[in-house]
Amino acid sequence: MENDILKVLYSQQDIHDITTRLAAELRRDYAGKNPLVICILKGAIMFMTDLVREVDDYLEIDFMDVSSYGNETESSGEVKILKDLDASVAHRDVLIVEDIVDTGRTLHYLMALFKTRQANSVKICTLMDKPERRIADVHADYVGTTVPNEFVVGYGLDYAERYRNLPYIGVLKPEVYAHDEG
Ligand SMILES: O=P(O)(O)OC[C@H]1O[C@H](OP(=O)(O)OP(=O)(O)O)[C@H](O)[C@@H]1O
Numbered sequence: 001m002e003n004d005i006l007k008v009l010y011s012q013q014d015i016h017d018i019t020t021r022l023a024a025e026l027r028r029d030y031a032g033k034n035p036l037v038i039c040i041l042k043g044a045i046m047f048m049t050d051l052v053r054e055v056d057d058y059l060e061i062d063f064m065d066v067s068s069y070g071n072e073t074e075s076s077g078e079v080k081i082l083k084d085l086d087a088s089v090a091h092r093d094v095l096i097v098e099d100i101v102d103t104g105r106t107l108h109y110l111m112a113l114f115k116t117r118q119a120n121s122v123k124i125c126t127l128m129d130k131p132e133r134r135i136a137d138v139h140a141d142y143v144g145t146t147v148p149n150e151f152v153v154g155y156g157l158d159y160a161e162r163y164r165n166l167p168y169i170g171v172l173k174p175e176v177y178a179h180d181e182g
């Protein structure tokens with residue numbers, strides 16, 4: 001698997017440093033609020049579990065599985081709910097945790113949904129932001145790092161469901177895609 005990686009963009013140490021910084025901001029902003037922290041499966045799983053372990057305060061976690069991508073690097077533009085939340089967001093301070101904001105379609109949809117469901121507040125914490133690709137108007141409140149317009153994998157992010165278990169974030173060699181197309 002490591003052989004498929006062209007370059008490492010963020011090492012395990014880089015990710016740890018980013019997570020620690022964001023957790024400190026969250027602890028400050030959500031003190032006494034008992035936020036509902038929502039992990040958007042599957043991509044955000046690694047980031048969310050690392051992030052909440054660095055926040056020394058009361059919070060609740062929940063999971064939602066939505067998908068707008070198939071086994072492709074391009075969004076289909078359609079957001080599908082594959083698994084809804086267990087908890088109600090009504091009157092809660094909701095923090096959506098994402099691995100990446102790319103076109104913004106996923107989060108645009110979720111922001112609107114949680115507001116309709118009468119959340120008290122809805123904020124976004126994303127490990128990565130890829131603003132060059134934005135189509136839907138989405139602004140993340142907490143951003144780990146801004147990434148160039150490249151398809152990234154690892155630390156939860158997949159290409160065709162692979163590479164989520166890489167402990168760092170990197171870019172694939174072009175022949176990995178070429179192989180799939182052939
Ligand atoms: O800003 P967007 O263009 O909407 O893209 C970002 C979303 O796409 C990816 O998820 P995906 O739908 O591929 O599902 P996954 O998390 O299960 O990989 C990623 O994890 C984000 O949730």
Ligand SMILES: [Mg+2]
Nearest residue numbers: 043069157158
């Ligand atoms: Mg994906």
